[in-house]
Amino acid sequence: MTSERLLKRAAEATRSSKRVQLHASADATEIARDISAMANSGGGVVVVAGVVEEERLHEELERRVEPEFDGFEAHPVVRAGTPATALVVEAAVGMPLVFVDDGELYFRRGGRSSRAHGNDVRDFILRQLNATRRQWIANIRQVMHAPDRAEVAIVETADRDEEGRPTLIRLTTDPHAPLYGQVDPDQSHPYRQKEAIAEANRRLDGTRSVNAFDVLSVRRVYDITEASRPEFVHVPKFGSPQYSDAFVDWLVEQDARDPGFFEAAKSRYLATRGSRR
CATH class of the missing domain: 3.30.950.30 (Schlafen, AAA domain)
Structure with missing residues (x-):
């Protein structure tokens, strides 16, 4: 609905x-x-x-x-x-x-x-399965409608972890650079939101206190998602989003540049939705 x-x-x-x-x-x-x-x-x-x-x-x-x-x-x-x-x-x-x-x-x-x-x-699981099925079909359509002469590449790296999975070569935000392999998200993005907030507040050293709505507002206003900023956020298949030290660093840097950063983000977020507190 x-x-x-x-x-x-x-x-x-x-x-x-x-x-x-x-x-x-x-x-x-x-x-x-x-x-x-x-x-x-x-x-x-x-x-x-x-x-x-x-x-x-x-x-x-x-x-x-x-x-x-x-x-x-x-x-x-x-x-x-x-x-x-x-x-x-x-x-x-x-x-x-x-x-x-x-x-x-x-x-x-x-x-x-x-x-x-x-x-x-049971109904919850069925909804998840149906959503996964729809995603599979969408992905298959993307391959079927790929441009002429496009290729699907399967890349194997030399280094593997103890479970045999490829390890990270390099994490990049360059949209033109291929990203091969994988990194353990528990290492690259070690914080859940509560922990990211606690770490940000620790680094802010009492100058201000960040809360969940501050982080939500910043994420929405600056379009911080796994797709747009993979170096900041990782969304596991089952579980809540995880955040990196780079994301916490960025929050603290923005606050240092502009002490009104979080308040401005909240105002912009609420204004875009026509909502009110």
Whole structure:
């Protein structure tokens, strides 16, 4: 279901359903649990009366949900003439989200977020398999429609790790340079987001404190993804993104050049979405 349709349902729904959860108050625990359940069930929208402070919500999710999840956006809506906030939630990818407070998996069942049953986990796995199948087909189409005289090369390196996998020759961001082999992402990108934030704060040495929403804003505004900046971020097939020392260095350098760097990134990120805190 598209974001536009979810926002329409957020404004018009009179009761909760599988894809819509209505909240009369901004209880952080309940909202975090419902976001995890929506994500595990393929996405939806959580509607909260009044205005939600999005930065605080990201902080709550960082504490209450694993692996790290920032796949939601806050949008202002009006319900029966009253302001509300619609949190449009993306589907979880790779592995389901765990609600840390009780260590349980939650899924949507009717108009409620409930502890997982076997069928819920089965459906989640099927969605992942279908997504992988679609990606395979897309990749095959790319090969089939490759330009005339294009070649597919299989490259073997001399150096291999203890499990027989090729090791890294060189990590580069040059779009014209081929990248052969692989590097252990746990070595090249050792930080999860919490750890990257902690390391950035350590290097900032008390001059300011960076939080999850700061990092999210910077990533979105500066288009920092695995595809655009592989030297900064790696996304494992099953798990949350991992970040490199180079990314932490870059954050600290940007702050040194411009003390308003993080605040400006947050303002730009919120402005591009027409959202509000």
